[in-house]
Amino acid sequence: MAQGFSYVGKRLTRPDVTGKVTGAAMYGADMTLPGMLIGRILTSPHAHAKIVRIDTSRAKTLPGVAAVITHEDVPKLGFTRSAMAEGFPAVAYKGENQDQFILSEKARYVGDWVAAVAALDVYTAEKALDLIEVEYEQLPAVFDPEEAAKPGAPAIHDRWQDNIAGVIEHPFNRGDVEKALAESDYVVEFSGRNSRQKHAHMEPDVALARWDEEGRVTVWSPCQNAHLAKRAMAQRIFDIGEGNIRWITPTVGGGFGARMSFGVEPVCAMLAKVTGKAVKVVITREEDFSGWNCRTEMRQTVTMGLSKDGTVTAIKQRILSDAGAYLSHSGSISAVNMQSTLGLLRSPVISGKATVVYTNNPTSSGMRGYGNPEGSFVLQQAIDMAAEKSGMDPVAFRLKNARGVGEPSMWEPVDLDSCSLDKCIKLGAERIGWTDKWEGWGRKKEGRFRRGVGMSIMTHASGAGGFLLEHSNAIIKLHEDGSAHLTVSPCEMGQGILGVLSQIAAEAAGLRYEDIHVITGDTDVTLFDIGSHASRSTYVIGNAVVDAGKKIREILLKRAAKRLETTPDKLDVREGRIYLIADPDTAISVAQISRDAIYDYGTDGQHITATGRYQSLTHCPNFQAGFAEVEVDTETGVIKILRFVLAHDIGRAINPQNVEGCLEGGACQGIGYALSEDLLIDGKTGEVLTDSFATYKMPSALDMPEIDVILVEDPAPTGPFGAKGVGEPGMTNVAPAIANALYDAVGIRIHSLPMTPEKVLEVLRAKEHEGSV
Amino acid sequence: MRKEIATFVVNGNEYEVIVEPHMLLIDVLRDKLGFTGTKYACGAGDCGACTVLIDGKPSFSCLTLAVTARGKSIVTIEGLAQGTELHPIQKAFVDKGAIQCGYCTPGMVLSAKALLDENPAPARDEIKSALAGNLCRCTGYVKIVDAVEAAADAMRTGG
Numbered sequence: 011m012a013q014g015f016s017y018v019g020k021r022l023t024r025p026d027v028t029g030k031v032t033g034a035a036m037y038g039a040d041m042t043l044p045g046m047l048i049g050r051i052l053t054s055p056h057a058h059a060k061i062v063r064i065d066t067s068r069a070k071t072l073p074g075v076a077a078v079i080t081h082e083d084v085p086k087l088g089f090t091r092s093a094m095a096e097g098f099p100a101v102a103y104k105g106e107n108q109d110q111f112i113l114s115e116k117a118r119y120v121g122d123w124v125a126a127v128a129a130l131d132v133y134t135a136e137k138a139l140d141l142i143e144v145e146y147e148q149l150p151a152v153f154d155p156e157e158a159a160k161p162g163a164p165a166i167h168d169r170w171q172d173n174i175a176g177v178i179e180h181p182f183n184r185g186d187v188e189k190a191l192a193e194s195d196y197v198v199e200f201s202g203r204n205s206r207q208k209h210a211h212m213e214p215d216v217a218l219a220r221w222d223e224e225g226r227v228t229v230w231s232p233c234q235n236a237h238l239a240k241r242a243m244a245q246r247i248f249d250i251g252e253g254n255i256r257w258i259t260p261t262v263g264g265g266f267g268a269r270m271s272f273g274v275e276p277v278c279a280m281l282a283k284v285t286g287k288a289v290k291v292v293i294t295r296e297e298d299f300s301g302w303n304c305r306t307e308m309r310q311t312v313t314m315g316l317s318k319d320g321t322v323t324a325i326k327q328r329i330l331s332d333a334g335a336y337l338s339h340s341g342s343i344s345a346v347n348m349q350s351t352l353g354l355l356r357s358p359v360i361s362g363k364a365t366v367v368y369t370n371n372p373t374s375s376g377m378r379g380y381g382n383p384e385g386s387f388v389l390q391q392a393i394d395m396a397a398e399k400s401g402m403d404p405v406a407f408r409l410k411n412a413r414g415v416g417e418p419s420m421w422e423p424v425d426l427d428s429c430s431l432d433k434c435i436k437l438g439a440e441r442i443g444w445t446d447k448w449e450g451w452g453r454k455k456e457g458r459f460r461r462g463v464g465m466s467i468m469t470h471a472s473g474a475g476g477f478l479l480e481h482s483n484a485i486i487k488l489h490e491d492g493s494a495h496l497t498v499s500p501c502e503m504g505q506g507i508l509g510v511l512s513q514i515a516a517e518a519a520g521l522r523y524e525d526i527h528v529i530t531g532d533t534d535v536t537l538f539d540i541g542s543h544a545s546r547s548t549y550v551i552g553n554a555v556v557d558a559g560k561k562i563r564e565i566l567l568k569r570a571a572k573r574l575e576t577t578p579d580k581l582d583v584r585e586g587r588i589y590l591i592a593d594p595d596t597a598i599s600v601a602q603i604s605r606d607a608i609y610d611y612g613t614d615g616q617h618i619t620a621t622g623r624y625q626s627l628t629h630c631p632n633f634q635a636g637f638a639e640v641e642v643d644t645e646t647g648v649i650k651i652l653r654f655v656l657a658h659d660i661g662r663a664i665n666p667q668n669v670e671g672c673l674e675g676g677a678c679q680g681i682g683y684a685l686s687e688d689l690l691i692d693g694k695t696g697e698v699l700t701d702s703f704a705t706y707k708m709p710s711a712l713d714m715p716e717i718d719v720i721l722v723e724d725p726a727p728t729g730p731f732g733a734k735g736v737g738e739p740g741m742t743n744v745a746p747a748i749a750n751a752l753y754d755a756v757g758i759r760i761h762s763l764p765m766t767p768e769k770v771l772e773v774l775r776a777k778e779h780e781g782s783v
Numbered sequence: 784m785r786k787e788i789a790t791f792v793v794n795g796n797e798y799e800v801i802v803e804p805h806m807l808l809i810d811v812l813r814d815k816l817g818f819t820g821t822k823y824a825c826g827a828g829d830c831g832a833c834t835v836l837i838d839g840k841p842s843f844s845c846l847t848l849a850v851t852a853r854g855k856s857i858v859t860i861e862g863l864a865q866g867t868e869l870h871p872i873q874k875a876f877v878d879k880g881a882i883q884c885g886y887c888t889p890g891m892v893l894s895a896k897a898l899l900d901e902n903p904a905p906a907r908d909e910i911k912s913a914l915a916g917n918l919c920r921c922t923g924y925v926k927i928v929d930a931v932e933a934a935a936d937a938m939r940t941g942g
Contacts, residue, residue, distance in 0.1 A: 021880070023877055023878070024882075026885070027876075027877050027882045027885065028869075028877065029885075030882050030884075030885025030888050031860075031869065031873045031876050031877055031882055031885070031888055031889075031892065032820070032860065032861065032863070032864050032869070032873065033818070033819065033820015033821070033859065033860035033861045033889050034820070034861075035885055036819070037819075037822075037886065039819075039823065040813075040819035209920075210920055211884070211886075211920055212822070212824045212830065212832055212884065212886035212887050212918065212919070212920050213822070213824065213884070213886045214823070214824065261885065262884060263822075263884045263885070263886030264883075264884040264886060264920050264921055265884075266920070294826060295824065295825040295826060295827070503884055504883030504884030504885065504921045505883065506883065667880040667926075668880065670880070670925075670926075671880050671883060671921075671922055671923075671926060674922060674923035674924075674925045674926065675883060675920075675921045675922045675923040676923070677923055678922070678923030678924065679920070679923075702825065702827055702829055703825050703827070703829035703830050703918060704827065704829045708918060708920065709924075710914075710915045710916075710917075710918060710924075711910075711911040711912075711914045711915055711917075711919075711924040711927070711928060712911050712912065712915045714911075714923060714924045714925065717923060717925055740923075
């Protein structure tokens with residue numbers, strides 16, 4: 011079947027890369043507008059403090075300063091940084107998650123926004139920030155979520171008595187978990203916590219805004235979900251109609267989930283409104299690190315009950331999530347964590363509960379994987395413990411207990427109609443050489459350098475169909491020359507989605523790939539879509555493009571049938587050419603049909619255009635198995651990854667090069683998450699200590715081991731040409747597979763990420779000490 | 784502050800710019816001359832996104848005082864392609880899928896150029912070492928190293 015495609019499955023050059031490699035691509039910070047001012051933000055040096063007095067008079071009189079604003083000047087409707095006008099229906103918050111204003115009346119973390127300036131240039135803006143006098147009354151702060159959850163802890167949001175932002179019960183809890191655990195032959199339990207990984211997209215946050223004479227505002231910013239952000243800004247910030255906001259997304263320098271929260275757009279739009287000028291707000295890397303947005307820290311315990319033959323009888327998960335100062339995505343991430351953690355294995359009894367707590371730490375948000383890498387680190391170690399307890403090989407244990415086709419997916423009302431996890435596990439195990447390298451449980455290894463292998467499996471959604479608003483639209487419009495404009499609303503943040511959707515459009519409509527020009531990133535032009543996140547764009551937007559493509563094909567065949575004096579069913583269209591199936595040499599070009607349709611002086615004039623739509627009722631889960639081989643230096647505690655194998659159930663790879671790129675890049679972030687990346691916060695002051703690339707250690711080219719990507723292609727019945735999502739899953743299996751390989755090598759488990767040499771040594775020493783007693 | 788008119792030679796062309804002593808080369812290139820392919824990402828020389836070639840050497844333009852680069856030959860990403868003909872390194876980055884968000888790409892390509900100008904046939908490890916100062920958050924570096932290898936081959940064979 012695949013050989014029958016013109017473009018699907020091919021490694022075609024993406025439309026966005028030539029501009030990127032020549033320097034021509036326009037990112038937010040590269041833009042200037044006539045009369046544009048530069049905006050900068052004053053941040054709080056205190057983690058929790060009331061603003062008693064704020065004096066902007068000196069700053070305002072500095073030559074070159076156009077405006078200085080404080081909390082007194084901003085709308086007070088209240089919005090959420092997650093840029094959702096409405097909460098996720100899946101998450102029952104205590105009350106209101108619209109918990110912040112553009113500028114705060116009270117600082118709730120070090121870095122909270124206190125005032126903002128617009129000036130002629132960045133130097134003047136920064137000078138003006140220095141001239142703003144703020145008198146703070148410091149309040150007791152709380153940084154530990156367990157402390158923050160206790161009665162009597164300092165209340166971070168005054169309108170509530172405590173800091174519990176929400177308690178979320180997993181919607182598919184069933185059975186009496188305590189009873190089931192008590193009746194199980196074995197019980198294993200693992201507790202662990204993940205780090206606050208930073209998205210660390212290379213392009214720092216930026217926004218431009220300008221209000222026009224009609225009272226409409228245009229916002230330019232790297233935003234993953236512009237249509238939702240537009241609505242949230244209209245409804246929850248400026249109290250204007252959605253039609254009064256135009257959101258333009260320039261080239262985006264990385265997202266990874268960070269850009270599905272508001273960045274500096276609200277403050278930028280406010281400064282533009284006050285000054286009546288175009289304003290660009292820029293921030294520094296230090297501000298990015300110590301500002302908002304990091305993976306939500308979750309403290310979790312997973313308990314599993316087992317029967318003697320290694321069948322899972324019960325799974326229980328408890329989560330304590332640190333939202334930081336404002337709620338943003340941390341509630342919904344906790345819910346998704348439970349879906350992916352509790353929805354992977356077959357179990358008659360399931361119990362999940364998450365508590366989300368405010369603290370005076372920087373606001374958490376969603377990062378690549380959205381709860382899945384958080385849960386997997388704990389679940390997959392518990393699974394290995396369960397396999398050991400049952401005396402089973404980790405591969406066999408997972409093959410036995412993982413859900414498959416016909417069983418409920420991670421969001422249970424939907425049953426799986428496509429799942430190649432078994433194949434991923436088998437192919438991955440074979441590639442890493444599992445049967446040779448895994449020597450069985452409890453085999454003590456000797457020497458300074460000890461090797462081990464470990465594995466992990468995961469499932470992730472391709473969009474949130476079945477549990478969230480999940481539909482998309484696409485427009486294809488033909489030109490006289492047979493080329494087409496494809497209007498779609500993903501966020502091209504590097505994943506290659508514009509190329510993927512172009513390949514789908516060309517294949518579905520029968521056009522030439524090089525003839526597809528994409529229009530995107532402008533809410534005035536594109537139709538509604540919830541943006542690029544949740545590994546959804548290929549699957550959901552792709553299906554909308556298929557729908558539009560089919561309609562174009564139908565119009566073309568109908569018009570061509572008249573010209574060729576036949577019927578549409580006798581014709582096909584491919585690569586810009588419509589031909590008789592029985593006699594392919596009898597043909598007419600798409601260009602000819604398109605041109606003649608427009609320049610029809612008779613009665614049949616038409617600009618050939620079609621709008622496609624798709625509403626996803628399933629979330630077409632993708633699956634993956636990851637395998638790590640490591641070498642542990644027992645003298646330094648350094649874990650060296652010798653090899654990482656990742657076998658992914660992609661359904662169909664529209665562009666295998668893109669899929670590999672997503673998985674390799676995800677694996678790289680997974681390696682950082684596993685071994686080195688940690689946003690360190692001073693436990694007394696709340697200051698971020700790792701606010702540079704020098705102190706926050708991301709992998710460089712030297713840190714990357716050999717990554718072996720295996721694409722498992724069993725087309726999914728509901729996917730566009732069978733494709734599933736792949737944006738997030740690259741990183742999910744990395745940390746747990748390494749953790750399990752570490753156990754295989756030296757017999758220890760680390761309970762918190764990252765697994766630094768210091769932690770490894772500490773646990774190794776403790777184990778040796780234990781052993782010698 | 785003492786302003787002066789300084790001459791910069793960027794991609795073979797001379798430009799006269801009014802500079803102040805505190806100005807950084809990245810600001811002159813981006814804000815005064817419009818070479819926005821040079822990217823700000825950290826301002827501290829930690830990530831390499833702002834890399835340009837000064838007299839052939841890869842340099843962090845975010846740490847370079849503009850006045851120190853007067854009269855020297857500066858090459859930015861805009862100076863590599865000949866018209867619409869991409870430099871072999873650029874072409875290899877495109878062909879091998881080494882570009883995702885593209886924000887690190889200009890610095891990465893220029894660091895690769897400095898490497899290949901000195902060492903036309905680097906081993907994979909030498910490529911990784913030469914690029915270790917250029918952070919990429921998207922690709923996992925695999926395809927970037929592939930691209931530099933392919934570019935080296937193409938440049939040696941004149942392809």
